[in-house]
């Protein structure tokens with residue numbers, strides 16, 4: 001009881017997890033994906049989960065988004081411990097699906113269709129966002145004609161339109177080349193800063209985590225548990241040079257050392 005009350009009351013927290021576990025069962029086989037996980041995301045924060053592949057990161061996102069359930073533990077979204085979380089967070093899964101037969105604009109509108117926003121209003125919102133984040137000229141294009149980076153932008157804007165205030169982004173830049181990635185990271189920070197959204201982000205790229213985050217949770221190999229919580233005390237706005245400062249290099253070293261120990265080859 002005491003625990004529940006404190007969770008629900010922790011004021012500025014958008015999201016709080018306490019003791020969340022998950023084990024998959026297939027017949028007699030058990031795959032323990034999450035050891036007890038505790039974490040939180042405050043209003044307006046950019047928080048990152050970093051961990052070896054297969055450790056349970058996407059599992060955790062599915063649970064937070066309400067499309068899978070935890071075996072134990074508690075999750076509070078905006079202080080609500082009991083409610084159905086489906087539709088209350090903007091979730092961009094690891095393989096976001098853009099519908100190939102729909103244009104950029106129509107794909108972005110999907111987020112609003114799901115919420116039954118009237119067409120006129122939906123179009124207006126979609127256009128404003130496409131314009132503001134550099135996609136207006138691609139509105140009539142089909143996904144197949146776009147670069148990988150552009151496709152990820154479209155998927156991200158769709159997620160923002162679906163729920164603009166809390167985003168779960170599962171390795172959105174994982175498949176992009178290094179340079180495109182850097183451009184996308186800056187673009188995402190701009191979006192985060194100007195829309196005042198809270199973000200929970202997954203990556204296995206240490207520099208990406210440092211560049212973007214206020215806080216990083218370092219996860220162990222499966223079953224995921226939190227090895228360390230790192231506050232990224234680099235000033236904002238972040239610039240590419242931010243990553244070359246002594247503090248950034250120190251953080252990079254610290255994170256790499258932790259992660260290399262968890263990596264099996």
Ligand SMILES: Nc1ncnc2c1ncn2[C@@H]1O[C@H](COP(=O)(O)OP(=O)(O)O)[C@@H](O)[C@H]1O
Pocket residue numbers: 024025026031033051052053054055056057058059060222
């Ligand atoms: N639906 C499922 N049924 C059974 N096992 C699963 C399922 N989803 C994921 N797993 C297993 O759980 C572990 C964690 O997977 P996942 O959360 O996708 O890891 P990550 O996103 O960190 O790479 C993996 O061993 C994976 O094979």
Ligand SMILES: [Mg+2]
Pocket residue numbers: 054057058059094170
């Ligand atoms: Mg994953």
